[in-house]
Amino acid sequence: MNKRITRVLRLLFVFLCMNLVWYIVYLLMNHPILPSPGSVYKAMFQLEGREVLLNVGYSLLRILEGVLLALVIGLLIGLLMGRSPLWNKLLDPVVYLTYPIPKIALLPVVMLFFGLGETSKVLMIMLILLFQIIISVRDGVKAIPENTYDVLTSIGAGTVQKFWNVTLPGALSVILSTIRISLGTAISVLFFTEIYGTEHGMGYFIMDAWLRLDYPEMYAGIMLFSLVGFVLFLLVDLLDYKFMKWRR
Amino acid sequence: MSSSRISGLCIQELQVEYKSGQVALGQVNLTLPEHGIYTIIGPSGSGKSTLLRAIAGLLPNYTGELLFNGKPVHDKDILVGLVPQNYGLLPWKTVHGNIQVAMKITGAAGGDKAEREARITHWLSSMGIADLADRYPLSLSGGQQQRVAIARAFAILPQIMLLDEPFSALDAVTREALQQIFLDNWLAHPATALFVTHDVDEAILLGQRIIILPAGKADSIEVLDNAAVFGMKHEEKRGSNEFFEQTKRIRKVMQEKW
Numbered sequence: 001m002n003k004r005i006t007r008v009l010r011l012l013f014v015f016l017c018m019n020l021v022w023y024i025v026y027l028l029m030n031h032p033i034l035p036s037p038g039s040v041y042k043a044m045f046q047l048e049g050r051e052v053l054l055n056v057g058y059s060l061l062r063i064l065e066g067v068l069l070a071l072v073i074g075l076l077i078g079l080l081m082g083r084s085p086l087w088n089k090l091l092d093p094v095v096y097l098t099y100p101i102p103k104i105a106l107l108p109v110v111m112l113f114f115g116l117g118e119t120s121k122v123l124m125i126m127l128i129l130l131f132q133i134i135i136s137v138r139d140g141v142k143a144i145p146e147n148t149y150d151v152l153t154s155i156g157a158g159t160v161q162k163f164w165n166v167t168l169p170g171a172l173s174v175i176l177s178t179i180r181i182s183l184g185t186a187i188s189v190l191f192f193t194e195i196y197g198t199e200h201g202m203g204y205f206i207m208d209a210w211l212r213l214d215y216p217e218m219y220a221g222i223m224l225f226s227l228v229g230f231v232l233f234l235l236v237d238l239l240d241y242k243f244m245k246w247r248r
Numbered sequence: 249m250s251s252s253r254i255s256g257l258c259i260q261e262l263q264v265e266y267k268s269g270q271v272a273l274g275q276v277n278l279t280l281p282e283h284g285i286y287t288i289i290g291p292s293g294s295g296k297s298t299l300l301r302a303i304a305g306l307l308p309n310y311t312g313e314l315l316f317n318g319k320p321v322h323d324k325d326i327l328v329g330l331v332p333q334n335y336g337l338l339p340w341k342t343v344h345g346n347i348q349v350a351m352k353i354t355g356a357a358g359g360d361k362a363e364r365e366a367r368i369t370h371w372l373s374s375m376g377i378a379d380l381a382d383r384y385p386l387s388l389s390g391g392q393q394q395r396v397a398i399a400r401a402f403a404i405l406p407q408i409m410l411l412d413e414p415f416s417a418l419d420a421v422t423r424e425a426l427q428q429i430f431l432d433n434w435l436a437h438p439a440t441a442l443f444v445t446h447d448v449d450e451a452i453l454l455g456q457r458i459i460i461l462p463a464g465k466a467d468s469i470e471v472l473d474n475a476a477v478f479g480m481k482h483e484e485k486r487g488s489n490e491f492f493e494q495t496k497r498i499r500k501v502m503q504e505k506w
Contacts, residue, residue, distance in 0.1 A: 151350070
């Protein structure tokens with residue numbers, strides 16, 4: 001418990017230092033494109049609560065949908081490739097060829113096919129995450145020693161039982177670390193997709209403030225967006241803590 | 249008399265080949281009475297583990313017949329409790345969870361939750377690890393993990409128990425304590441048991457008969473009767489004359505066949 005408090009204190013201290021650096025730069029620059037921390041926080045607290053909630057909610061929902069979709073599809077394909085050599089041989093070239101494509105470059109294509117609405121935003125996030133999840137699930141499943149299944153096989157466990165008791169928990173740690181790594185990319189992509197065709201979401205909010213030359217509000221939006229990312233990161237940490245107890 | 253009427257585990261003309269066509273296990277003919285325990289000893293590569301894996305249903309490709317009380321061993325209602333050398337515990341489940349999942353899969357205790365919990369508690373305490381129920385396997389010592397694996401094998405109340413060098417990774421003191429615990433529990437719940445070991449002493453201490461696998465696949469299996477030692481009190485076995493005689497006999501077979 002004490003450790004946790006010192007960790008939180010350390011984080012707070014670093015946060016304060018960053019604000020201090022920001023303030024010093026602000027003093028040195030003395031230009032409206034970089035407002036002082038104080039005026040940004042003031043702008044943040046002057047925002048209408050309902051509006052902020054709506055924007056944050058939209059962004060979170062898109063990320064959540066994209067992550068879930070990528071998880072479901074990625075788990076299925078990754079498991080198939082991890083457990084069956086035949087499927088691995090068939091799908092490996094596909095993954096190998098499509099993995100290096102910078103998915104963000106597909107943004108216009110996705111928008112052409114699925115319009116400017118919600119679908120294309122969620123699909124973009126899914127595309128970013130999907131291939132990394134497939135690859136990590138496949139490798140994670142392959143890394144489970146074959147004899148881990150022995151005892152369950154000998155007592156007549158079925159495929160589903162083996163999946164829930166061995167394959168999924170065995171691959172979970174790689175899945176969690178993949179999500180942690182690709183979450184950052186997913187949030188960046190979300191920002192891009194929210195510039196177009198929507199009037200909700202943090203990306204829209206930030207660009208809107210930028211166009212209105214309301215810099216304190218723009219920075220406030222960036223801070224809030226970062227906060228959303230931070231909360232998502234904490235969420236993954238929480239899942240890790242809950243499901244990875246056995247490794248400690 | 250048809251062999252299918254023999255009670256116990258009946259292994260007929262069992263032979264296992266690797267995919268390359270190389271023989272992994274030469275022909276084995278063996279009958280183990282129900283409620284009997286035989287130890288198997290043999291040099292590395294003689295097919296000890298292969299034999300157990302075939303009975304456990306982990307090898308799809310073998311020729312010959314495996315029957316238990318006249319029914320195929322891989323029948324749904326014949327339960328096999330396996331204790332592998334690496335303990336075979338799921339690291340992401342607690343001690344309690346490991347036993348629970350095995351009982352759930354086999355439908356032990358008739359799916360009754362209270363009954364299942366009572367049995368888990370019973371087996372954990374008879375293995376002397378009741379206080380470890382909520383720990384994860386990676387935080388346990390080898391001896392403790394093997395106790396869990398044995399508790400799990402007993403908890404599903406199997407007709408057949410297969411133990412693949414369960415104590416070979418443990419230090420001598422822990423090994424002897426576990427041999428005693430295992431035997432006590434087996435005597436209370438005598439499943440048909442095959443116990444593979446590479447330790448001559450262990451083979452004599454735990455088996456009613458001792459099966460010696462030859463190094464050459466074409467050679468025949470040697471079966472030694474060990475009833476004299478098996479009938480003694482466990483703590484008196486090691487000092488007895490019969491134990492010493494048995495050791496000499498096994499060493500002689502080992503010299504000839506290994």
